[in-house]
Amino acid sequence: MAKKTPDNPDEMAQKLLAGDRRAAARMITLIENQSEKSSQFMKLVYPNTGKSMVIGLTGSGGSGKSSLINHLIRQYRDQGKRVGVVAVDPSSPFSGGALLGDRIRFQAHSMDDGVYIRSMGSRGYLGGLARSTNDVVRIMEAMGNDVVIVETLGAGQDEVDIIHVAQTCVLVLTPNMGDDIQAMKAGIMEIADIIVLNKADLDGAISCLHSLEATIQLGISRKEGSWTPPLIPTVASAAKIEDLQGINELVKAINDHQEYLHQSHAIDEVQTKRIEQELGLVFKDEVQKFIFKGLKGTGKKQQYIKAIFDGRTDPYSVVEEVLKTFLKEGSKVKETISSKQQI
């Protein structure tokens, strides 16, 4: 459509830093298409990131994450903050996966120039969803969004990788989760900074709160002196506004956690972990691109697959062979690094 733009990196980066939504959309498309240009753009944009508040909301489909995010957007907008939302959950109304009524409700925000919502879809990021999401969050930061909210399903390794992008991770549970809550307790609970029990007006909410409280108490003793995840019952969807519950408490808890991070300097650790993870994600993607380029047009990939299928070799031997072609034997990163990076 907008084919006439020649994607001049500097020009587009400048537009993005000025908050231009079309430049953002274009850059995100380049990232989604794994365009080689995307790294070029990201390099230009990167120095202007890392200053936003990045919040993660994680929970299974139907737990009400999107409704909660809807309230958060409204509250941050009332404070005059610009908000970006990255939806990774394919069932999210932000992703167009939910019922029509929901989608219309969320589209209201898309008329607001201070809100930028982007869905990561559910497909087409083979091996790269976490990296792409990370890049999109950085772009939203560079656009000048004070708050960036990432919505994920919280299951699977990719999702766990994505959660690490957030400084403050909100785990959204519901009383009717059944066995799912066991999985959440086992794994994801460890990374939750705030635990929300949404749909707290449902049957079973009180016993669920008690059980969660006990789990949190168990966690505290292990890491003394550090942040204790608050447990917040909420009702994010209600026919009448006065039936909503816990929204202000959630906003307060997020602010408290951010304050804790900055006062305790734990924020440095969080940002360092994010960089470490980011480095790994970019790295894996770039290596893959490099080698795909080398294989492209040689027809070798199909030949390898056929040879394995016929039982003439195995994937482990093929990979060994390919790596020999591409990797320098016994490579070590030199002790001196190019002056540009001044490490």
Added chain:
Amino acid sequence: MAKKTPDNPDEMAQKLLAGDRRAAARMITLIENQSEKSSQFMKLVYPNTGKSMVIGLTGSGGSGKSSLINHLIRQYRDQGKRVGVVAVDPSSPFSGGALLGDRIRFQAHSMDDGVYIRSMGSRGYLGGLARSTNDVVRIMEAMGNDVVIVETLGAGQDEVDIIHVAQTCVLVLTPNMGDDIQAMKAGIMEIADIIVLNKADLDGAISCLHSLEATIQLGISRKEGSWTPPLIPTVASAAKIEDLQGINELVKAINDHQEYLHQSHAIDEVQTKRIEQELGLVFKDEVQKFIFKGLKGTGKKQQYIKAIFDGRTDPYSVVEEVLKTFLKEGSKVKETISSKQQI
């Protein structure tokens, strides 16, 4: 514990091929630890794989996958078949994530020498869960299991990668899934060979069946002449055996699908796709290992992270730098390949 075994590759592979459970456990541990030896073992074992029936069961936590698998194990055992189970869902009783009663029920099978159950845990496979699961399935095949069942949550890219290991993919839904069912319909439905509506005795099951039937009908018209996923209502958990439903129908549907795959030769396509995916997974892992080895002990990784944190560089430039050190510029896979592979 069993430290005295020197992990002689040939010896261990031979033991495994004879069905030795301790050899299997040892090899799986090596895979979990990303030991360099694991590729060596896999090469020896690989030629003896690809003959088993590999079934995937996918669905959210609490949908009753494990109960269904429990019935499948029993039925295949009655037919004298050896069965392997790889549980990737951390909430699965096979993974120790469920309630005590469940766990005891499933441990009954672990007394049976014809059943080998292995859980992939929920952690420790950063970037490699799909590859590890694939390797463990191959090991279960090499052990001589006629049937290998893989249990996954079916959310996230990793999970979708894992599902591709299976020849026959069973999608397990329940009437009480709420919004989750939308996500399932949107994405995972495409890869389901058989659709099970478990807990079919719950309220809302009938309207759920109608809605699923309609979705399936939509799918059929698109891919004419090919397999039509049957929709099977089941009750996998009941106080009385006579209240169980649909188990025999599920076993029959799996057999029908396997027969279809072999008669239509679609099995070749399925196996080819599996190999292609496997190649990608092994490849990514091995490249990472190679470069980690090169970085190890140089302290460079921490220096890179600090330089990015301090704003002196960015992940994209660092990765470029590292790749220059490790990759041969402009590499192309040569047209001739070593004679061993005889492509």
